[in-house]
Amino acid sequence: MPTHLIATDSVDATAAVSRIGGQPLLAGTAWPRCSGCGEPLGFLAQVDLAALGDPTLTDAWAVLFSCDRFGGCAAVSQGKGTLALVVSKAGASPATEPPSSGTAPKPLRVFPEGPIALAARASSVEVPLGGGDEETGHRVVGSVGAVTEWMQDPVEASCPSCGAEMRVAFQLDEAWGMTTATYTFVCSPCRQAVLVVQPY
Numbered sequence: 529m530p531t532h533l534i535a536t537d538s539v540d541a542t543a544a545v546s547r548i549g550g551q552p553l554l555a556g557t558a559w560p561r562c563s564g565c566g567e568p569l570g571f572l573a574q575v576d577l578a579a580l581g582d583p584t585l586t587d588a589w590a591v592l593f594s595c596d597r598f599g600g601c602a603a604v605s606q607g608k609g610t611l612a613l614v615v616s617k618a619g620a621s622p623a624t625e626p627p628s629s630g631t632a633p634k635p636l637r638v639f640p641e642g643p644i645a646l647a648a649r650a651s652s653v654e655v656p657l658g659g660g661d662e663e664t665g666h667r668v669v670g671s672v673g674a675v676t677e678w679m680q681d682p683v684e685a686s687c688p689s690c691g692a693e694m695r696v697a698f699q700l701d702e703a704w705g706m707t708t709a710t711y712t713f714v715c716s717p718c719r720q721a722v723l724v725v726q727p728y
C-alpha cells in the first residue's frame with residue numbers, strides 16, 4: 529500500500545511544506561539553469577523527504593525543476609532539462625526566479641499551483657492517480673517510496689556521485705498538468721537526487 533501524495537487547498541507561495549508551485553526553498557545555491565538552452569529552469573515542486581522515513585534525509589527537501597520551454601527546448605525532448613536538488617532545510621529560504629534572456633519563448637506554466645499533503649492511507653483504499661480521495665475530496669497526485677504506474681518503460685537511475693542504483697523517492701503527477709509523470713530517485717549517502725520525466 530503506497531503512501532499517497534494528496535493535493536490540498538492553497539498555501540502560501542513560500543510555505544515550508546511540500547507543495548507544487550510557488551517559490552522553491554533553496555539554501556546557498558543559485559537558481560539552476562537548463563543544461564540545454566541555458567535559460568532559468570522552471571520550478572515544479574518541492575517535497576519533504578522526511579516522508580521517506582529515512583533518518584538521513586529527514587532534514588531535506590527534494591526540489592524539482594524542469595525547463596519551462598516545453599516544445600521549445602531541445603534538452604527536454606532529449607530527456608534532459610530536468611533537475612532534482614536535495615536541499616537541507618536549515619538555512620533554506622524562498623528563491624526568486626531570475627529573468628530569462630528574452631530570446632527564448634515565453635515560459636509556460638501549465639501546472640496547477642497548490643500544496644501537497646502527505647497522507648498514509650491505512651485503509652484499503654485504492655485511489656487511482658489523479659482520482660479523488662474519498663475521505664477528503666482532495667486529489668491524489670502521486671505516491672511516496674514506490675512507483676505506482678510507469679507511463680512508459682520502467683527505468684532505473686544511477687547516482688551521479690557513487691554510481692549505485694538509486695531508490696525511488698516518489699512519483700508525482702500533475703506537475704505539468706495531466707500530461708506528464710515525474711519520478712524522483714535519491715541516493716541517501718550522497719544526498720543526490722535525479723528527476724525522470726515520462727509523458728503519458
Ligand SMILES: [Zn+2]
Binds near residue numbers: 562565601604
Ligand atoms: Zn532548456
Ligand SMILES: [Zn+2]
Binds near residue numbers: 687692720
Ligand atoms: Zn550515491
